[in-house]
Amino acid sequence: xxxxxxxxxxxxxxxxxxxxxxxxxxxxxxxxxxxxxxxxxxxxxxxxxxxxxxxxxxxxxxxxxxxxxxxxxxxxxxxxxxxx
Numbered sequence: 454x455x456x457x458x459x460x461x462x463x464x465x466x467x468x469x470x471x472x473x474x475x476x477x478x479x480x481x482x483x484x485x486x487x488x489x490x491x492x493x494x495x496x497x498x499x500x501x502x503x504x505x506x507x508x509x510x511x512x513x514x515x516x517x518x519x520x521x522x523x524x525x526x527x528x529x530x531x532x533x534x535x536x537x
Contacts, residue, residue, distance in 0.1 A: 463509035464508060465506065
């Protein structure tokens with residue numbers, strides 16, 4: 454969900470959190486740090502008061518959209534048809 458949220462460009466923490474209802478700040482922070490450590494996104498801090506931080510996808514992070522689309526297509530073809 455974070456990848457999809459960042460698809461159209463950089464976002465601030467609160468913007469990401471607003472799109473993901475129910476996620477706690479702690480879990481979002483942990484997820485963003487893990488994705489940063491995996492080189493899927495970058496974190497840019499601006500020296501302002503109050504501090505501003507933006508997250509954006511790296512080229513590696515963008516490569517995940519094709520596999521995610523394939524997984525979503527597979528899900529709609531096979532898992533939804535078993536419920537009928």
